[in-house]
Structure formats: C-alpha cells, structure tokens
Amino acid sequence: MKKYASLWLDYKAKKNNRDCGCLGSISISGAGESDIRVQNAVRELKNGLKAMLDIEPEIVFGSAGSHTGAVGSSSGLSDGSAAGSLNGQSILDNEEYRITLEKDGLAIEANSGRGILYAAFDILRCISCERSLKETYASGKTVRPSNPLRMLNHWDNMDGTIERGYSGRSFFYVDNEIVIDERTVDYARLIASVGINAVVINNVNVKDAASYMITDRYYDKLAKLGEVFAGYGIGLYLSLNYASTIEIGGLDSADPLDPEVIAWWKDKMAEVFERIPTLKGFLVKADSEGRPGPFTYGRTQADGANMLADIVKEYGGIIIWRCFVYNCKQDWRHTKTDRARSGYDNFMPMDGDYHDNVILQIKNGPMDFQIREPVSPLLGGLKKTNQMLEVQIAQEYTGQQIDVCYLIPMFKEILGFKTYCSEKDDTVADIISGKTFGSRFSGIAAVTNTGNDFNWTGNYLAGANLFGFGRLGFDTDLTSEQIAEEFIKMTISDDPGVVDVIMGILLPSRAVYEKYSAPLGIGWMVQPATHYGCSVDGYEYDRWGTYHRADHLGLGVDRTDKGTGYALLYNEPNASVYNSPDECPDELVLFFHHLPYTHKLHSGKTVIQHIYDSHFEGYEEAKQMAAKWENLKDKLDSEIFYNVSKRFERQLANAREWCDQVNSYFFRKSGIPDEKGRQIW
Numbered sequence: 257m258k259k260y261a262s263l264w265l266d267y268k269a270k271k272n273n274r275d276c277g278c279l280g281s282i283s284i285s286g287a288g289e290s291d292i293r294v295q296n297a298v299r300e301l302k303n304g305l306k307a308m309l310d311i312e313p314e315i316v317f318g319s320a321g322s323h324t325g326a327v328g329s330s331s332g333l334s335d336g337s338a339a340g341s342l343n344g345q346s347i348l349d350n351e352e353y354r355i356t357l358e359k360d361g362l363a364i365e366a367n368s369g370r371g372i373l374y375a376a377f378d379i380l381r382c383i384s385c386e387r388s389l390k391e392t393y394a395s396g397k398t399v400r401p402s403n404p405l406r407m408l409n410h411w412d413n414m415d416g417t418i419e420r421g422y423s424g425r426s427f428f429y430v431d432n433e434i435v436i437d438e439r440t441v442d443y444a445r446l447i448a449s450v451g452i453n454a455v456v457i458n459n460v461n462v463k464d465a466a467s468y469m470i471t472d473r474y475y476d477k478l479a480k481l482g483e484v485f486a487g488y489g490i491g492l493y494l495s496l497n498y499a500s501t502i503e504i505g506g507l508d509s510a511d512p513l514d515p516e517v518i519a520w521w522k523d524k525m526a527e528v529f530e531r532i533p534t535l536k537g538f539l540v541k542a543d544s545e546g547r548p549g550p551f552t553y554g555r556t557q558a559d560g561a562n563m564l565a566d567i568v569k570e571y572g573g574i575i576i577w578r579c580f581v582y583n584c585k586q587d588w589r590h591t592k593t594d595r596a597r598s599g600y601d602n603f604m605p606m607d608g609d610y611h612d613n614v615i616l617q618i619k620n621g622p623m624d625f626q627i628r629e630p631v632s633p634l635l636g637g638l639k640k641t642n643q644m645l646e647v648q649i650a651q652e653y654t655g656q657q658i659d660v661c662y663l664i665p666m667f668k669e670i671l672g673f674k675t676y677c678s679e680k681d682d683t684v685a686d687i688i689s690g691k692t693f694g695s696r697f698s699g700i701a702a703v704t705n706t707g708n709d710f711n712w713t714g715n716y717l718a719g720a721n722l723f724g725f726g727r728l729g730f731d732t733d734l735t736s737e738q739i740a741e742e743f744i745k746m747t748i749s750d751d752p753g754v755v756d757v758i759m760g761i762l763l764p765s766r767a768v769y770e771k772y773s774a775p776l777g778i779g780w781m782v783q784p785a786t787h788y789g790c791s792v793d794g795y796e797y798d799r800w801g802t803y804h805r806a807d808h809l810g811l812g813v814d815r816t817d818k819g820t821g822y823a824l825l826y827n828e829p830n831a832s833v834y835n836s837p838d839e840c841p842d843e844l845v846l847f848f849h850h851l852p853y854t855h856k857l858h859s860g861k862t863v864i865q866h867i868y869d870s871h872f873e874g875y876e877e878a879k880q881m882a883a884k885w886e887n888l889k890d891k892l893d894s895e896i897f898y899n900v901s902k903r904f905e906r907q908l909a910n911a912r913e914w915c916d917q918v919n920s921y922f923f924r925k926s927g928i929p930d931e932k933g934r935q936i937w
C-alpha cells in the first residue's frame with residue numbers, strides 16, 4: 257500500500273516508446289560520481305528508465321570536454337564559476353546543463369552536480385510526456401534556469417499545523433519534533449525535479465518551539481535535513497524570529513544598533529552555521545501583523561536586515577527580508593490611509609541602503625494574494641536592491657485547494673508586466689532574474705500548498721500549481737498550456753482525450769474563480785479569518801485596511817491623485833493609465849477608482865451589469881468544469897477521480913453562494929435591476 261502519491265514522478269510504463277533504442281548509454285561529464293547529487297541523478301535515471309521503458313542503459317562517466325559540444329565555449333555553457341558567492345562560499349552554483357544526442361545514447365554535460373540532476377529530470381520528463389528523445393535532443397539542448405533562486409516557503413508550524421494549509425498537516429513536524437523519513441526524501445525529489453533549489457521549512461510567523469530552531473534542541477535534525485536537501489540541490493533556509501535576543505537570548509532588546517544585541521547575534525550565528533553546515537540563510541517577517549521588528553526601536557527595515565546580513569555574510573549566508581509591512585490596525589473611517597501604499601512607503605526610501613546579501617521579498621501585489629491585484633510598485637520601483645517575487649500557491653484567497661484555480665496564467669501575467677524601470681529588460685521577469693540590474697541574488701518564492709495528505713496538495717489538480725510554479729521559475733518562457741500539459745501527462749493520464757479535457761478545466765479556472773468572486777480588482781469580499789467563501793462586508797468596517805467602500809451610488813477605492821495617491825507610485829506610463837478611470841484596464845478599475853454603478857467599462861457594459869453578468873457566468877462555467885470532470889469517470893484512477901469530484905461539489909456550492917450574495921448585495925445597494933431579468937435575491 258502506497259503511503260502517498262508519487263505525483264509526476266510516478267514513472268508509469270510507456271507504450272509509445274518509439275525511440276528508446278537510442279538510449280544504449282548515457283554519458284555524464286562535468287561533475288563526478290562522488291557528488292551526491294550525481295548519485296541521486298543516476299539513481300533517478302535508472303529507476304525511471306526501467307519503470308517507463310524497461311531499459312537499463314549503461315551510465316558512463318567522462319571528464320568535462322570529452323563529448324561533442326563539450327563544456328566551455330563550444331557547448332554554449334558558461335564557465336564553472338559560482339553564479340552567486342559570498343566570501344568564497346557558493347550559494348548558487350552554476351546550474352546550466354546540456355543534453356546531446358550521440359550515436360548510441362545521450363550525453364549530459366554540466367558544471368555542477370545540480371546541473372546533472374536537472375538534466376536527468378529533463379530526460380525523464382521528456383519520456384514521461386511521450387516526446388521523442390531524438391527530436392528533443394538531436395541538435396543539443398542547453399538549459400540555464402531563468403531565476404537564480406527558486407524557492408518554496410513553508411508556513412508549517414512545529415506543532416504540525418500549517419498556517420493557511422489546506423492539504424493536511426505538516427510532514428516536517430509532529431509535536432514540535434522534526435521528522436526526517438522516506439517522505440522527506442520524496443519531497444526533495446519531487447521539488448528538485450521541477451527545479452526548486454531553496455526551501456524555507458518553517459512559518460514566517462516564528463513563535464513557540466520554532467523560536468528554538470536556532471538552539472541545540474534542533475541542530476542535529478536540521479543538519480540531517482539540510483543534507484537530504486543538499487543531495488537534491490536544495491538549499492535549506494529558516495524563518496527567523498527577529499526578537500530572538502529577547503525570546504531566547506534573555507536580553508531586553510532587539511534594537512539592531514545595540515552593541516549587546518549585535519554581539520548576541522554574532523555568537524549565535526557562529527554556532528548556527530557550525531552546527532548546520534548546509535544552511536544557506538534566513539527569511540524574516542518583521543514589523544508585520546504583530547511580529548516584532550526594528551520599528552519598535554525607531555530603526556528602519558534596512559537597519560534590521562543589514563545587521564543580520566553583515567553577521568551571516570561570514571558564513572556565506574543571505575537574509576531574505578519580507579516587504580509585507582503594513583499597519584493592521586487601521587481606522588476604516590480614514591479614507592486616505594491606504595494599505596496598498598505601505599510596502600512602497602516603508603521600503604522605497606532606503607533603496608540602495610540594503611547590503612549585498614540582503615534580498616527584499618515582495619508579494620506580487622500590494623495587498624495580499626487576491627485573485628486580481630496590480631503588480632506591486634516596488635517591482636520596478638527599487639533599482640539598487642536585490643529583489644525576489646513572492647507568490648502564493650496555497651490558494652488562501654483563491655479557493656483553498658477546494659476550488660480549482662490554476663494560477664500559472666496569473667503568474668505569467670505578473671512576470672510579463674512591463675514596469676518601465678529601464679529602457680529595456682524591464683518586465684518583472686527581467687528584474688527578478690537579475691537581468692535588469694545585474695543582481696546576483698534574486699528570484700521567485702511561493703508560499704507552498706503542500707501537506708501530508710495522500711496527494712500532497714489536497715486537490716489533485718492543485719498539484720498543477722506546485723508543479724507549475726517550479727517549472728515556471730526554472731523556465732519563465734514556458735507557457736501555461738505547456739506546463740499544464742506536462743503536469744497532466746506526468747501526473748494524471750497521458751491519454752490524449754483526457755489531457756484535452758483537463759486542459760480545458762485548468763486553463764480557464766483562474767478566470768472562472770475571478771468571475772464568481774470579487775469583481776473588477778476590488779478583492780477582499782471574503783469570510784474574515786478563514787478567507788474561504790463570500791462575505792461582502794466581512795472586512796468593510798474592520799482594521800485590516802481592506803475595503804470596497806460601496807454605497808447606493810457606486811463602489812471602489814479611490815487610489816488616484818485625488819484619493820490615496822497610490823496610482824502615482826508606478827513608473828510612467830503605468831501611473832497615468834492607472835490614474836485615469838477611462839484608461840485603467842477593466843479588471844483593475846475598482847482597485848484604483850471609486851465609480852458609479854452606471855460607469856461604462858471598456859467592454860461596453862456598466863459596472864453593475866458587469867457584476868451581474870460575470871457572477872452568473874462564473875457559476876455557470878464552474879458547473880461546466882465540474883461536468884467535464886464527471887465525464888472522465890471511467891478514464892481515471894478512482895482515487896484521483898473522486899478526490900477532485902468531491903471538491904467540485906464544494907466548489908459549486910461556493911460559487912453559487914458568491915454569485916447570489918454579490919449580486920443580491922449590489923442590487924440591494926444600487927436598486928438597478930439586471931438587464932437580463934435573472935433571479936437576484
């Protein structure tokens with residue numbers, strides 16, 4: 257009996273193995289057999305090829321340059337120097353690889369064990385997706401990941417709960433102990449196979465036992481976990497309690513400029529890096545939602561981040577500092593206070609002050625992972641600071657792994673957003689890849705959606721977000737369609753008819769969720785605290801800074817020059833476009849403007865008619881997605897079929913509730929009937 261699903265590493269037998277004959281041997285060069293990552297790559301290749309094709313090609317080790325198109329200028333691979341290193345310690349080694357078709361097999365070349373590992377997964381993916389090996393590798397395939405850091409952030413607590421977790425409990429922790437078992441290794445395999453190279457293993461809200469991670473209590477287990485990760489090219493990171501000096505150190509301050517505080521951290525970090533040799537750095541949530549931070553001492557975020565960064569630099573460590581800093585005790589009556597501004601206002605003034613081993617981690621939007629937000633103006637605002645994009649695949653506000661919501665199309669939009677921060681290479685993808693400003697430490701992080709459920713992600717289809725996040729972070733040019741197709745073929749079924757149907761469910765699912773939930777970029781009409789399901793006024797008179805400001809005449813938040821001024825934080829022409837109700841894209845118009853219900857959108861519809869139409873459509877389209885799934889009953893493994901089918905039942909109830917509550921609410925506020933005379937309550 258399997259304890260958990262193998263997902264895309266299931267390696268089912270392939271019937272259509274038309275060109276496996278070319279796989280007499282696989283030669284590997286550029287990293288030796290003694291490298292644990294190479295050993296893992298070889299094991300994976302052998303197991304996968306045996307299971308899928310029933311072949312056992314010879315694995316031959318050669319020196320770099322022993323094959324056609326060898327490492328170096330002729331192969332197009334860059335030299336072996338570390339992509340990002342501090343004090344001689346490599347944080348991110350060269351991850352490039354090349355796969356070439358040879359007379360009797362394939363040749364893998366790379367400059368590091370990580371490159372070999374990724375090449376092995378490339379070959380296995382090719383076979384698993386029933387692509388032709390010959391066509392794929394005939395003219396040689398050289399791959400270099402798009403982003404230096406491709407990271408998962410776990411919000412796992414040491415008591416085994418997961419903040420915003422919708423797929424069971426943590427597989428890292430049980431009762432405040434760290435668990436390392438077979439599942440830990442399979443987790444590392446799964447995420448390495450899609451290119452993840454860094455993991456933060458604990459919740460950014462560091463409390464209780466987690467504050468003691470940097471003490472003798474957990475060092476041995478963490479060292480062991482770090483080794484498992486390292487075998488799959490994954491760097492281990494911890495979330496850090498900013499006030500550790502007080503909470504575990506016995507000091508009465510966490511002032512980043514206090515010599516006693518600095519001395520405590522110096523001793524602590526010396527101990528931590530000695531006891532956990534594979535540790536790569538820390539993620540810090542400070543001055544946010546009740547967490548302590550430098551503001552308490554009248555210091556800046558840069559003061560806090562730099563103090564820690566200077567200390568960990570000696571060990572080659574980095575500090576990832578979150579920009580999710582805002583006032584969560586706002587007065588809803590203050591219409592000029594704007595939570596959307598807070599990240600920018602708190603971090604922009606110190607652009608250039610952050611030291612070179614600090615990375616600012618920026619949520620994709622200025623609020624908090626809503627189904628539709630503009631891109632944070634910090635991305636494209638900051639020009640002299642290492643930056644990393646933070647997205648969330650945990651679907652806290654986007655259906656909680658009950659409702660199907662394939663997020664890759666949303667991530668593609670964000671990555672493709674033109675910030676106008678420079679003459680060229682100005683998209684978010686350019687910035688976080690390091691291309692725009694030449695930063696060595698940058699990349700993309702996702703709040704992960706994993707837990708100890710049999711299928712890891714609650715809903716099998718939510719696995720597409722885990723798979724897709726990794727694939728997209730590794731290769732930003734992949735399309736949402738390519739990623740969905742790979743996921744389905746590798747995880748669910750390679751029957752072309754089934755693949756088509758599931759593509760037809762995944763691809764529009766984000767748009768469908770958006771239609772039946774909060775309209776036109778306004779967001780937040782959710783049940784407070786749980787964040788699942790509709791409650792139009794749930795946050796309206798609360799302290800969290802998340803309002804729709806609806807009255808009998810209209811709705812939306814005025815973030816223009818006449819309102820909070822947020823629209824002007826963007827580079828031109830984005831600022832002018834967002835500032836104008838006529839130019840602002842429909843999907844964001846209520847994020848930026850307070851408008852009458854009768855305002856005409858670019859679509860030609862009024863705001864109120866758009867609300868009615870999109871909600872009825874969203875519910876209808878959710879029903880169609882569910883019906884498509886039901887038709888697959890005889891073609892799917894029953895565990896997968898029933899898992900998703902039951903969730904669709906809940907999604908339909910949710911969509912219906914959203915549709916009826918939102919439509920009724922705005923009909924009652926506005927008194928304007930639906931042009932099509934449909935039932936509104």
Ligand code: GCV
Nearest residue numbers: 411419420460461541580624
């Ligand atoms: C980890 C939102 C979530 C919180 C989360 C926070 C964050 O507010 O609701 O659960 O805390 O974001 O990103 O830090």
